[in-house]
Amino acid sequence: MSKFDKFQGFQVDSPETWNQFHLREFDAKPFGDYDVDIKIECCGVCSSDIHTINGGWGDQHFPLTVGHEIVGRALRVGPKVTLVKEGQRVGVGAQSYSCLDCRQCKNDNETYCAKQLDTYGAVWPDSGVVSQGGYSSQVRTHEHWVFPIPDAIPSYLAAPMLCAGISAYSPLVRNGAGPGKKVAIVGIGGLGHYGVMYAKALGAETWAISRTHSKEEDAMKMGADGFLATSDKDWNEPHKMTFDLVISTANNFGQGFDLSAYLSLLDVHGKWISIGFPEESTLQVKPQDLNPNGCLIGASHLGSRKEMLEMFKLVAEKGVKSWVETVPLSADNLSKTVQRLHKNDVRYRFTMVDYDKVFGA
Amino acid sequence: MSKFDKFQGFQVDSPETWNQFHLREFDAKPFGDYDVDIKIECCGVCSSDIHTINGGWGDQHFPLTVGHEIVGRALRVGPKVTLVKEGQRVGVGAQSYSCLDCRQCKNDNETYCAKQLDTYGAVWPDSGVVSQGGYSSQVRTHEHWVFPIPDAIPSYLAAPMLCAGISAYSPLVRNGAGPGKKVAIVGIGGLGHYGVMYAKALGAETWAISRTHSKEEDAMKMGADGFLATSDKDWNEPHKMTFDLVISTANNFGQGFDLSAYLSLLDVHGKWISIGFPEESTLQVKPQDLNPNGCLIGASHLGSRKEMLEMFKLVAEKGVKSWVETVPLSADNLSKTVQRLHKNDVRYRFTMVDYDKVFGA
Numbered sequence: 071m072s073k074f075d076k077f078q079g080f081q082v083d084s085p086e087t088w089n090q091f092h093l094r095e096f097d098a099k100p101f102g103d104y105d106v107d108i109k110i111e112c113c114g115v116c117s118s119d120i121h122t123i124n125g126g127w128g129d130q131h132f133p134l135t136v137g138h139e140i141v142g143r144a145l146r147v148g149p150k151v152t153l154v155k156e157g158q159r160v161g162v163g164a165q166s167y168s169c170l171d172c173r174q175c176k177n178d179n180e181t182y183c184a185k186q187l188d189t190y191g192a193v194w195p196d197s198g199v200v201s202q203g204g205y206s207s208q209v210r211t212h213e214h215w216v217f218p219i220p221d222a223i224p225s226y227l228a229a230p231m232l233c234a235g236i237s238a239y240s241p242l243v244r245n246g247a248g249p250g251k252k253v254a255i256v257g258i259g260g261l262g263h264y265g266v267m268y269a270k271a272l273g274a275e276t277w278a279i280s281r282t283h284s285k286e287e288d289a290m291k292m293g294a295d296g297f298l299a300t301s302d303k304d305w306n307e308p309h310k311m312t313f314d315l316v317i318s319t320a321n322n323f324g325q326g327f328d329l330s331a332y333l334s335l336l337d338v339h340g341k342w343i344s345i346g347f348p349e350e351s352t353l354q355v356k357p358q359d360l361n362p363n364g365c366l367i368g369a370s371h372l373g374s375r376k377e378m379l380e381m382f383k384l385v386a387e388k389g390v391k392s393w394v395e396t397v398p399l400s401a402d403n404l405s406k407t408v409q410r411l412h413k414n415d416v417r418y419r420f421t422m423v424d425y426d427k428v429f430g431a
Numbered sequence: 432m433s434k435f436d437k438f439q440g441f442q443v444d445s446p447e448t449w450n451q452f453h454l455r456e457f458d459a460k461p462f463g464d465y466d467v468d469i470k471i472e473c474c475g476v477c478s479s480d481i482h483t484i485n486g487g488w489g490d491q492h493f494p495l496t497v498g499h500e501i502v503g504r505a506l507r508v509g510p511k512v513t514l515v516k517e518g519q520r521v522g523v524g525a526q527s528y529s530c531l532d533c534r535q536c537k538n539d540n541e542t543y544c545a546k547q548l549d550t551y552g553a554v555w556p557d558s559g560v561v562s563q564g565g566y567s568s569q570v571r572t573h574e575h576w577v578f579p580i581p582d583a584i585p586s587y588l589a590a591p592m593l594c595a596g597i598s599a600y601s602p603l604v605r606n607g608a609g610p611g612k613k614v615a616i617v618g619i620g621g622l623g624h625y626g627v628m629y630a631k632a633l634g635a636e637t638w639a640i641s642r643t644h645s646k647e648e649d650a651m652k653m654g655a656d657g658f659l660a661t662s663d664k665d666w667n668e669p670h671k672m673t674f675d676l677v678i679s680t681a682n683n684f685g686q687g688f689d690l691s692a693y694l695s696l697l698d699v700h701g702k703w704i705s706i707g708f709p710e711e712s713t714l715q716v717k718p719q720d721l722n723p724n725g726c727l728i729g730a731s732h733l734g735s736r737k738e739m740l741e742m743f744k745l746v747a748e749k750g751v752k753s754w755v756e757t758v759p760l761s762a763d764n765l766s767k768t769v770q771r772l773h774k775n776d777v778r779y780r781f782t783m784v785d786y787d788k789v790f791g792a
């Protein structure tokens with residue numbers, strides 16, 4: 071008999087069969103003093119899941135259960151756990167470990183710790199067990215990456231905030247989005263819809279930028295103060311050098327991606343921050359696009375525990391609501407859902423629900 | 432007879448004859464209420480001069496006198512001038528006009544004003560006169576771009592600070608270089624030697640980065656606390672994620688330029704700021720190089736009047752000394768000097784001197 075506890079989850083076997091899911095048992099890492107066992111209630115579907123299972127982000131440890139926007143109940147907490155109580159409703163995002171001891175970790179930059187591990191597909195150094203994601207019965211996670219969810223936020227709406235939401239929230243607050251600032255969100259998709267809602271909730275003048283006007287009505291409902299379509303002639307002209315911050319969710323920096331036009335929007339030393347995660351594109355930066363305003367180009371990776379808790383507080387206080395389509399968990403539905411997401415056929419986020427019908431109450 | 436005042440200067444006629452200089456008369460712009468006429472004493476030789484006369488930066492208004500690191504005496508000041516006194520020793524840098532009325536100008540960002548004009552090669556909107564640089568008898572400049580030079584700084588050492596110096600100083604102070612910060616200067620040339628000296632004068636832990644060890648001794652004399660040669664195997668490994676700021680003077684982003692290695696040096700949200708001005712290179716940024724530390728890439732353009740005055744104060748107080756080779760002004764010497772600079776055959780800056788032998792005392 072295996073020395074490991076067993077959980078159940080829907081696994082993918084290879085990039086060639088990336089849209090085929092199989093319900094199986096898998097090994098859980100040994101239960102540590104700071105660990106929390108969570109019975110999963112629902113899980114958001116993230117583009118990262120697709121980049122991982124289809125091989126776009128390189129080699130992975132198959133078979134693999136993806137899913138890293140997890141909400142559930144704390145079933146059991148380790149003897150040293152202080153941040154989470156048994157029975158509490160909690161979330162787990164895309165990161166599940168860092169050293170908590172280095173300069174990064176001690177400065178709320180644990181997402182930049184060199185020893186960080188992902189919620190799925192990472193090898194736990196002590197046991198060799200490969201971490202498995204949230205299309206599963208349970209997840210076992212160090213308390214630092216287990217976040218209590220305020221009662222005001224329904225689980226299925228909280229779930230996608232644990233990766234997409236925090237990825238948009240962190241660069242907004244780290245770059246001063248708030249009253250008196252003008253912020254643009256480029257790309258109104260899963261990430262971008264959070265960008266618009268959070269920028270507005272934080273008090274910034276918020277503009278949505280999309281290729282066409284097809285999502286204009288939605289963006290205004292999300293709270294945008296203005297909308298720009300890059301297919302309009304000279305769309306950027308009236309807004310040159312007026313934005314403090316541009317958050318880009320673009321997933322491809324190849325043909326049709328006009329970095330110069332976005333950078334021209336920025337005020338002196340304004341920032342263009344990418345939170346999209348292109349598979350292979352390289353960003354082509356012309357030095358002459360940086361000089362007219364001394365702008366800065368950067369990227370952002372998830373967000374800290376501190377930011378996650380602040381984000382949920384803001385969401386509860388301001389009544390921010392994820393735009394979510396729920397899908398009952400099953401192998402067939404996961405297959406259909408990742409294929410729809412791959413085609414961007416969603417407004418704006420999927421959450422897999424009805425876990426009790428698969429794994430029991 | 433021409434309606435314009437005449438000055439004399441050494442002009443180049445075309446990119447094809449970029450290293451041939453001809454002493455000629457040229458039109459000065461009409462004398463304005465805020466203008467200062469400066470009798471030039473010396474002028475630094477800047478790479479910008481070469482990029483301009485050899486066509487690397489595109490079409491120019493030939494014939495043209497370049498040179499924008501000018502030191503001289505204020506001969507005559509306009510009726511509304513308050514910042515400069517007649518007889519005062521002053522400098523003029525690369526910029527000679529902005530609107531002084533827009534948000535940028537009012538926030539010490541006049542180098543990012545949309546209406547800025549260069550010291551040479553720009554067309555004055557009112558008169559159509561093309562601005563001419565400092566290999567000349569005189570220059571006529573709005574007082575905002577005329578900077579009193581502290582007595583402690585010899586003219587030939589002050590001159591190259593007016594473009595190269597300020598280009599290094601501004602991004603250092605704007606990005607917090609000072610006590611407790613670790614700063615790298617990439618490329619120990621004309622710009623880089625100021626980067627090292629200023630970063631040290633500002634109190635930062637200062638590292639020089641060069642291709643080989645050939646300039647190590649010089650860099651240490653300039654005040655570097657440490658030196659890294661990129662030709663050494665794994666040169667960046669011990670320094671990963673430890674720098675707050677990297678100032679790059681690289682003049683080419685093509686083959687042999689390893690942006691990833693430089694970005695890996697940066698601490699979380701650290702900045703890589705380019706002050707080199709490549710002629711045609713495009714910076715290739717891999718998104719995966721931005722994610723591990725959430726670093727930022729940017730550029731910087733000259734510096735404000737406020738920074739120029741601060742810089743000269745620091746230079747005078749700390750006794751910062753430009754490393755300068757002086758060359759007596761003549762058509763032949765200008766030709767030889769721009770060719771030597773084009774081959775980087777200088778440690779670390781040229782100043783053309785002995786103007787009185789050409790233009791009289």
